[in-house]
Amino acid sequence: xxxxxxxxxxxxxxxxxxxxxxxxxxxxxxxxxxxxxxxxxxxxxxxxxxxxxxxxxxxxxxxxxxxxxxxxxxxxxxxxxxxxxxxxxxxxxxxxxxxxxxxxxxxxxxxxxxxxxxxxxxxxxxxxxxxxxxxxxxxxxxxxxxxxxxxxxxxxxxxxxxxxxxxxxxxxxxxxxxxxxxxxxxxxxxxxxxxxxxxxxxxxxxxxxxxxxxxxxxxxxxxxxxxxxxxxxxxxxxxxxxxxxxxxxxxxxxxxxxxxxxxxxxxxxxxxxxxxxxxxxxxxxxxxxxxxxxxxxxxxxxxxxxxxxxxxxxxxxxxxxxxxxxxxxxxxxxxxxxxxxxxxxxxxxxxxx
Numbered sequence: 001x002x003x004x005x006x007x008x009x010x011x012x013x014x015x016x017x018x019x020x021x022x023x024x025x026x027x028x029x030x031x032x033x034x035x036x037x038x039x040x041x042x043x044x045x046x047x048x049x050x051x052x053x054x055x056x057x058x059x060x061x062x063x064x065x066x067x068x069x070x071x072x073x074x075x076x077x078x079x080x081x082x083x084x085x086x087x088x089x090x091x092x093x094x095x096x097x098x099x100x101x102x103x104x105x106x107x108x109x110x111x112x113x114x115x116x117x118x119x120x121x122x123x124x125x126x127x128x129x130x131x132x133x134x135x136x137x138x139x140x141x142x143x144x145x146x147x148x149x150x151x152x153x154x155x156x157x158x159x160x161x162x163x164x165x166x167x168x169x170x171x172x173x174x175x176x177x178x179x180x181x182x183x184x185x186x187x188x189x190x191x192x193x194x195x196x197x198x199x200x201x202x203x204x205x206x207x208x209x210x211x212x213x214x215x216x217x218x219x220x221x222x223x224x225x226x227x228x229x230x231x232x233x234x235x236x237x238x239x240x241x242x243x244x245x246x247x248x249x250x251x252x253x254x255x256x257x258x259x260x261x262x263x264x265x266x267x268x269x270x271x272x273x274x275x276x277x278x279x280x281x282x283x284x285x286x287x288x289x290x291x292x293x294x295x296x297x298x299x300x301x302x303x304x305x306x307x308x309x310x311x312x313x314x315x316x317x318x319x320x321x322x323x324x325x326x327x328x329x330x331x332x333x334x335x336x337x338x339x340x341x342x343x344x345x346x347x348x349x350x351x352x353x
Contacts, residue, residue, distance in 0.1 A: 003074070007109035008330040010063045014049025017108075019330050022064065025104035027077035030116050034091060038132035039107050039333065040068035040323070040350045042179075044096075046337030058098045066107025066333075067093050069114070070122065070131035080116045082305065088128070091119035092135035092304075097292045108333060110353060117301040120308040129323045133348035137179035138303065140291030141187055144240050144264030145171070146299045150287050151238030151264050155302045156190035158310045165192030169259065170234040172196050172227065174250050175242030176212055177203035177346045180266055182320040184240050185210040187303075190311065193237055196230045198223065203346050210320060218243075224252045235259030242266045247275045247286065255282040264289050323350040 007022035027033050044055060045065050052059060059065075070090040073083050083089065091114040095106025104113045118139075122131045146155045154167065171188040175181040176197030188195045189211035198218035199207045207215050214230040216223050236259035241250040247265055254261050261284045265272040269288040276286035294300040311317035324347050326336040336349040 003111060005109060005111045006330065007064045007103065008066075008333050009103075010061060010065060012049075012061045013052050017334050022103065022109055024111055025113050027075055027080075027113055029078045030080060031077040031113050032073050032080055032083055032116050032119060033075040034069060034071045034089060034112050034114055034119070035074045036069045036107065036110055036112050036353055037071040038069070038128040038323075038350055038352050039066055040132040040136075040348050041333060041336045041340055042067060042136050043340065045108075046334075046340065056096055058101055059096055060101060062103070063096070064103035064106040064108050065096050067096070067136040068132050069093050069107045069112055069135065070128040071112075073119075074111070076116070083116060083119060083121070088122050088124065089119050090122055090131040090134055092139050092292075092295070094118070094292055094295060097295075099296070108330060110330075115295060118295050118304050120304045120312070122309075123313045126312060126319060127323075129325050129350045129352055130319045132350050133179065133321060133323050134183070134319050136291055137348075138183045138187075138308070139294055139300075140180045140266060140289055141184040141240065142299055142303045143291050143294045144266065144289040145184060145187055145238065146302070147294065147297065150289065151240070151260070151262050153188070153193065153238055154191050155299065156187060156192075156307050156311075158307065167192040167237070168234065169237035170194045170196055170231050171237050172231070172239040172250065172253060173212070173242070174198050174218070174240065174246040175266075176207040176210070176215065177321075178242050179321055179348055180242050181207075181240070182210055182346075184242075185212050186317055186320070190307070190317065194234060196227055198227070200345070206346050210318065224249055224256075227253050228256050231257050233258075239263040240266070241286075247272065251275070251279045251282060251284050251286070254284045261285055262287070321346045321348050323348055325350050325352055328352045
């Protein structure tokens with residue numbers, strides 16, 4: 001069968017996106033090709049050209065970008081036994097990652113090549129648009145929480161709703177209503193940790209519905225003191241710092257609580273490195289998350305193969321935040337990116353294709 005592919009191209013740094021034909025790339029060993037049905041957008045997808053030189057200096061042009069996809073498997077490469085053509089899946093696309101750096105593996109197109117261990121089957125009850133909110137945020141949260149060079153927390157196994165694990169430790173998630181935060185809360189709870197988080201007050205019910213035991217107003221002048229009080233005598237297992245201003249506050253919390261002094265930061269790497277130097281004086285270790293490294297270690301398959309399929313099918317894990325569909329067709333992706341720059345709260349912008 002001859003398949004015709006179409007992509008949303010970035011012809012060069014700083015150029016506008018253009019819809020145009022793209023080659024259909026068959027899968028290599030341990031890869032699958034997915035007919036993309038829904039794509040979520042992320043801030044890195046729409047950064048100005050000069051920032052691409054800082055964030056993705058290796059990216060070759062013309063380029064296709066994008067990380068979050070959901071759709072149907074149409075072809076599998078050698079060595080793939082867990083996925084078949086016709087399977088409904090979500091997956092993390094790595095075309096902009098330094099180790100991959102090829103248009104065929106990015107999300108903004110009709111047919112994307114994905115690593116099979118970074119793809120998870122989804123239940124029929126989960127719409128593609130809602131499934132697409134997960135991959136990059138899930139990967140970023142998983143990288144920060146479970147990789148040994150970050151927090152090194154226990155990775156959740158297959159969910160057992162009758163006998164939940166209780167580790168008697170607390171994870172602090174600063175920024176619980178963000179996409180990364182929504183996944184971090186659920187992952188920590190699935191692994192048996194209590195979660196204390198921050199959010200705007202209008203999102204308190206939302207983060208509690210994801211499993212947070214307590215929520216504190218991130219803008220409160222007494223947020224640090226309130227978080228320390230909520231954690232109480234429970235040892236801190238680790239902290240995930242998400243969003244502007246999170247590092248300074250989480251360092252203060254870590255310095256005043258018992259347990260782990262490790263913070264995984266989802267803020268820009270340069271800012272994280274500068275702040276990390278100051279944190280060492282307080283005995284706090286800060287590391288910078290790159291949400292794609294889990295594909296190269298045990299965390300990626302543990303989440304996408306071992307945990308997520310069962311957790312989604314049983315309802316133990318929720319595809320969050322809620323998807324807001326901006327339009328249908330690749331040409332609507334720039335519209336979604338413009339809306340994203342204006343700011344969203346407890347939602348993810350999605351384009352169907």
